[in-house]
Amino acid sequence: MNNKDYDPNLVNQFLKYDYHDRGMMKWQGFFLSDHTANINKTSREQEEMNRRQHGPAMEQEEVAEIINQAIVKSKHVQVELSEQTIDGIVQKPTSGLIQGWVGQQIFIGDQSVMIEDIWTIKVI
Structure with missing residues (x-):
């Protein structure tokens, strides 16, 4: 046009x-x-x-042993907490390098985790 x-x-x-x-x-x-x-x-x-569902729970001695290994060898860990929602949904696992600990609390990256709340932990 x-x-x-x-x-x-x-x-x-x-x-x-x-x-x-x-x-x-x-x-x-x-x-x-x-x-x-x-x-x-x-x-x-x-x-x-x-x-996401919980696998078998670990004993506190196993958890402590893996935490010690990860700290000594500077390895990354993946932690699954025992907490879940009312609907039974498990939280996403926390992973990272263990930065340190105070009493019964460890610091993974910028998050703090109570050792008794750990369901499973593994070195990655």
Whole structure:
């Protein structure tokens, strides 16, 4: 279309009588890629949470032995805590290098963990 074909009366007639803008209704059926990615991520996280279950619990002597090994050899550990939600969902394991300890509390990265709350611990 070039400028000599332009008829402002025709445009006004179309907008006034023929065109009906549905407003937000036209967008309600569309998912943007950001929304789809967010939905998929949330779904994966929920599925992962539902799959997490406690394995067999370790004795306190075993836990202390692995903590000592990890500290002496500067190894990373993965700690599964005994806590779970009301729905029975187990928390995501904490992992990292043991930075130190005070009494019955160890520090893994920037988190503190009570030794009696440890369900299992393993060197990774």
